[in-house]
Amino acid sequence: MRRNNETATSPRPGLSLAWDEGRVLAVDQRVLPHEHRVLRLETVDQLVDAITSLAVRGAPAIGLAGALGVALSAHRHTSDGRTDEASVKADAARLSAARPTAVNLAWAVHRAVGRLADGPQAVLAEAMAMLEEDATANRTAVVRAADLVQSLAPDWPVRLLTHCNTGRLATAAVGTALGAIIELHERGRVAEVLVDETRPLLQGARLTAWELGEAGVPYRLCVDSAAAAAMARGMVDCVLVGADRIAANGDVANKIGTYGLAVAAARHGIPFVIVAPESSWDRELADGSGIVVEERDSSEVTEFAGVEAAPAGAAVFNPAFDVTPAELITAIVSEAQVFRPHGSHSTSYPGEVSA
Numbered sequence: 001m002r003r004n005n006e007t008a009t010s011p012r013p014g015l016s017l018a019w020d021e022g023r024v025l026a027v028d029q030r031v032l033p034h035e036h037r038v039l040r041l042e043t044v045d046q047l048v049d050a051i052t053s054l055a056v057r058g059a060p061a062i063g064l065a066g067a068l069g070v071a072l073s074a075h076r077h078t079s080d081g082r083t084d085e086a087s088v089k090a091d092a093a094r095l096s097a098a099r100p101t102a103v104n105l106a107w108a109v110h111r112a113v114g115r116l117a118d119g120p121q122a123v124l125a126e127a128m129a130m131l132e133e134d135a136t137a138n139r140t141a142v143v144r145a146a147d148l149v150q151s152l153a154p155d156w157p158v159r160l161l162t163h164c165n166t167g168r169l170a171t172a173a174v175g176t177a178l179g180a181i182i183e184l185h186e187r188g189r190v191a192e193v194l195v196d197e198t199r200p201l202l203q204g205a206r207l208t209a210w211e212l213g214e215a216g217v218p219y220r221l222c223v224d225s226a227a228a229a230a231m232a233r234g235m236v237d238c239v240l241v242g243a244d245r246i247a248a249n250g251d252v253a254n255k256i257g258t259y260g261l262a263v264a265a266a267r268h269g270i271p272f273v274i275v276a277p278e279s280s281w282d283r284e285l286a287d288g289s290g291i292v293v294e295e296r297d298s299s300e301v302t303e304f305a306g307v308e309a310a311p312a313g314a315a316v317f318n319p320a321f322d323v324t325p326a327e328l329i330t331a332i333v334s335e336a337q338v339f340r341p342h343g344s345h346s347t348s349y350p351g352e353v354s355a
């Protein structure tokens with residue numbers, strides 16, 4: 001049965017977000033892959049709920065949803081050609097605060113608010129421009145990242161490992177790390193992708209596996225704690241993941257478990273590559289120590305598929321993200337650069353930067 005903010009009207013195939021006559025359409029990532037439901041979000045409250053509940057998730061996607069939310073608010077708060085800017089700014093503050101770790105959210109909301117003085121159509125045009133820019137940035141970054149992986153792991157076909165979901169669902173289109181994996185597959189270079197299930201919300205098992213299947217990329221799912229063992233067995237040539245916030249020195253916040261993967265990859269001499277748009281950089285932070293890591297509800301850990309798994313009242317530590325120190329990262333690839341935090345590899349690319 002449909003709730004009042006659900007609709008069968010979909011964003012264009014391949015897109016996770018769209019604007020439709022004063023509403024935001026969003027693919028509901030909570031119910032994939034077994035149900036394809038599109039939310040029709042008509043209020044800022046509904047958008048904030050979609051972001052906090054991870055119906056819309058992934059750093060670029062929540063930023064774009066936030067920008068569309070400002071457009072939605074601007075339309076709702078305009079009458080007789082006058083926009084109630086104070087109300088829109090209050091909505092923008094709520095959208096910005098919906099999730100704290102991904103810098104893309106506050107960045108995109110701030111950018112949309114910057115057009116408020118020009119009226120709701122200007123805010124919407126800015127949000128739509130951001131959607132286009134994200135798709136274009138990802139197209140550039142995934143080609144650059146695929147080139148880099150080919151140089152780091154020259155014996156192909158390669159065995160890759162990824163964590164969480166960094167595909168088209170998490171972005172305007174194409175994806176970041178997952179986009180690079182699909183690009184490598186299209187070049188005939190991928191033997192297999194190991195997909196971490198990504199506890200506790202299973203973005204890997206539910207979303208990445210689904211996107212890889214749709215793209216025809218061979219993959220196997222593994223529990224997160226199998227990743228280090230796979231590396232030890234020589235089953236992984238390169239790890240590719242995304243980012244939620246990148247500090248000026250190259251420390252990277254990403255889905256919980258990323259840091260452990262980077263430690264294991266370093267132990268086994270496996271390249272560890274981040275793919276993320278420039279909008280994920282927060283150069284005001286000197287390093288990752290200032291990144292706010294979202295802590296989520298204990299029920300995500302104590303319950304399994306809605307069934308209590310832990311003793312009643314069990315205390316929980318449930319950070320949604322961790323911070324990987326730059327020294328463990330081989331390269332951070334964006335649409336503008338290949339940043340090598342410690343310059344340990346000699347291959348040079350256009351736009352390459354070393355710390």
Ligand code: MRU
Pocket residue numbers: 054057058059060102163164165166167170171175176177203241242243244254255256320
């Ligand atoms: O909590 P989530 O699912 O929003 O976390 C997402 C991630 O950690 C992704 O790796 C990151 O946002 C990059 S998405 C291109």
